[in-house]
Structure formats: C-alpha cells, structure tokens
Amino acid sequence: MAILKVQGLSKAYRDVKALDDVGFEFDKGILSFLGPSGCGKTTLLRCIAGLEVPDTGKIYIDDRIQTSILEGILVPPYTREIGFVFQNYALWPHMTVYNNVAFGLKLRKTSHGEVASKVEAALELVGLQKLQARYPAELSGGQQQRVALARSLALEPRLILLDEPLSNLDAKLREEMRVELKKLIKKVGISALYVTHDQEEAFVISDTVAVMERGRILQYATPDEIYNRPANQFVASFIGRSALVDGKVVKVDGEHCLVLVPEFNHATLACHTPSGAAPAATCNLVIRTGEIQLSSRRFDDPENVLEGVMISREYRGGLTDHCIQVGTRQIVVTSHKRCPMIDIDNEQGKVFLHVDKSAISVIIAERAASRAEVPA
Numbered sequence: 001m002a003i004l005k006v007q008g009l010s011k012a013y014r015d016v017k018a019l020d021d022v023g024f025e026f027d028k029g030i031l032s033f034l035g036p037s038g039c040g041k042t043t044l045l046r047c048i049a050g051l052e053v054p055d056t057g058k059i060y061i062d063d064r065i066q067t068s069i070l071e072g073i074l075v076p077p078y079t080r081e082i083g084f085v086f087q088n089y090a091l092w093p094h095m096t097v098y099n100n101v102a103f104g105l106k107l108r109k110t111s112h113g114e115v116a117s118k119v120e121a122a123l124e125l126v127g128l129q130k131l132q133a134r135y136p137a138e139l140s141g142g143q144q145q146r147v148a149l150a151r152s153l154a155l156e157p158r159l160i161l162l163d164e165p166l167s168n169l170d171a172k173l174r175e176e177m178r179v180e181l182k183k184l185i186k187k188v189g190i191s192a193l194y195v196t197h198d199q200e201e202a203f204v205i206s207d208t209v210a211v212m213e214r215g216r217i218l219q220y221a222t223p224d225e226i227y228n229r230p231a232n233q234f235v236a237s238f239i240g241r242s243a244l245v246d247g248k249v250v251k252v253d254g255e256h257c258l259v260l261v262p263e264f265n266h267a268t269l270a271c272h273t274p275s276g277a278a279p280a281a282t283c284n285l286v287i288r289t290g291e292i293q294l295s296s297r298r299f300d301d302p303e304n305v306l307e308g309v310m311i312s313r314e315y316r317g318g319l320t321d322h323c324i325q326v327g328t329r330q331i332v333v334t335s336h337k338r339c340p341m342i343d344i345d346n347e348q349g350k351v352f353l354h355v356d357k358s359a360i361s362v363i364i365a366e367r368a369a370s371r372a373e374v375p376a
Helices: 041-049 097-107 112-125 141-153 171-188 199-205 223-228 233-238 365-369
Strands: 004-013 016-026 030-034 056-061 064-068 082-085 159-163 191-196 208-213 216-221 242-253 256-261 267-272 282-288 293-295 305-316 319-326 329-336 350-354 360-364
Touching: 004 041, 016 041, 016 056, 016 216, 030 041, 030 199, 041 056, 041 082, 041 159, 041 191, 082 141, 097 112, 097 141, 112 141, 112 171, 141 171, 171 199, 191 199, 199 223, 208 223, 208 233, 216 223, 216 233, 233 242, 233 282, 233 360, 242 329, 242 360, 256 282, 267 360, 282 365, 319 350
Parallel strands: 030 191, 030 208, 082 159, 159 191
Antiparallel strands: 004 016, 004 056, 056 064, 208 216, 242 256, 242 282, 256 267, 282 360, 293 350, 305 319, 305 350, 319 329
16 A cells, blocks of 8 residues: 555646646655756645645545545645654744654643653654753754654654755765664654755665656656666756767667767767667667766777867866867766876877766657656
8 A cells, every 4th residue: 555645736836837747656665856946846745744735636645535626625734644844944942852842742632741752762763862951053953953853753653754854954964964864764664755956865865766847757766767767858967967969779689779979970889778769760868977988098899989089177086077079069077086097198188988888878759758657
C-alpha cells in the first residue's frame, strides 16, 4: 500500500500554473522534489500537508483520502498525521527548546507524562537533550534545524515533509547535516518528502527523486537512473555538469549505436543504444563532462576520441575546469588534481578528449519532446 498517492493535482496563482496535473505514488523511504525556483515543488509539498488548497485533484495518505476538490474533502493539516519542517524552522522565540518540541503534543491534549517522555525521546534522537532549557536565539543554525525536526518527530508521524530545511546553513554544515538527517530518518523508520533545488543534496539524501519544472514532474526515478538516463533535455541540462549536443543516429548494432555529431567536426561517437533508436533518427547526446579523459597526446584507442584546443583553465582547489573548443562548441571538462593532467605549456595547446560510452546518454528526439511517465 502506498503511503502517499497524488492524482491530477493542479494549482494556479492568477495566470501562473504552479502545479499542472501532477500525479504519482510513493511507497517508502525518502523522496526528493528537485527543481529550480518556481517549479512548483514547495506548492506541491504544501498541498500534501493541507496548507494549500489545490484547484483540482486528490491526495491520499495511508490510503485515506485527505484532499478531494470534487468531493469537497479537505482534512485539516493537524489531523493528517504528518510532520512538517519549514525552511525557516518556525520556532517560537519566546519558548525553550523543550516547549517548542512539546507544542504540537500539547495542542493534541496529550497527557503531561506522555509529553515529557516523547519530548525527551525526540531530543535524544537529534542529540539536543542537554540543551532543552535554551531558547532558539541561543542555538546555532544546525541546532535550530534539529529542534524543528525533533518537534515533528515527537508527533510520531507516518510521513514527514521537509521544505529546504538546510538552505539557511553554511556549505560545510549543510554537507554534514544532510548525512545526519538521512541517518536519522532511516533510524526512526518513517518516510519523508524532501524539497530542494540542490542536485547533490537530493542525490545524497534520497531513495527516489522527482525532477520538476513548470509545475510538472518530468522524471520520477532513482538518483542513479536520473543521472545516467535523463528522460529529456531539461533533466539532462539540470542534472550534473554536462554538455548537450544534437546528433543523428547513423548505425544501430545491438546494444551499441553510432551517432554523428555535426558540432564536433562531424565526429562519430559510439554510445549505448537507447529505446527507440533507429538509423537516421535525430537525438540529443548528454555528455557528462566530469567523466571525460584529457591528454596532450593521442589515445591508443581511437574510439570516441575528439580533438580540441584548450581555451582557458580555472583552478578550484582539488578540481580544475578546462574550457576546450571542440569544433564549433566550447565545453568545460573538470579534472581532479590526482587524475592524469594534460601536459601542455600554454593555454592554447592542442588537447585530445576520450569520451567513454558510459559518460554518454542518448535521448531520441521524439522521446525528448514527450512528458515523463510517473507512477500514478
């Protein structure tokens, strides 16, 4: 049984469609809604929580209907058995950590003894049991985030919703907290919906990712599938560092095919054959530039080798970005400092690029133009 089922959800603000016929099912684990600002991910989360009223659609939690516009059903947020962690944490500044965590339990008229035991358990889970007498202003950003999480966990929800909960933290703390957050959610054994615009954060924390754009879910899959097999051009351009080029299939031979790329001096690249590939089919190639090998000398294996000219380099500590002109296109290839670096004395030297089949995803044009299929 799916813990969450969304059917035909739409929501418009004046002439802007925040949600456009969204539908999916979610069973368990952590599902992230990933996309740029304004794509509808927070609106979707708030509709699921009951904080926003959609124009059309249905929402089921644990197979019980929570929202149905046609039937006039709108279950209040506080009876949906969910927890919600807001982006700004929404802590009461005049209350101690203990009272912030206890607030929801007291609203439910939970007995004093049960409130105390649940608050203690929640604070112990997030490692703040020794700070329960402090006020939010006396806590760091990471500690405030944990208080907000403890407040939701104390209610023992079946489903917890998190709206960019790490966005107010500095970069180093964000990296630490996303790992801790994933461990904590798994330890408690609840399912979670997580909103973020950060691809790396979504991939680290999630079992499943829904990539959104203009109020639609374009791809609903595991992080690995989204990264290696993007459903369309938008997903390909949004996920990771990649070069997107036009191509034409010239040969299909079982699991492999050859694609002609006019922009790369009409080079032919060997790729894994996607579904729907046929000779003469137009396509897009998504080349993950962080997986390209560079050399100032020709590679022994001539397959998938391109020739270019180094335009510039940007040093980023452990990584270096190489801007390379290949045919009519400039692409940026990122190399780790311990990877074999190209050995040229000047910025304008000739360079060879080896693109392994595994670094290329092929999107057939007809499929690229269609909407992604998601479980419904």
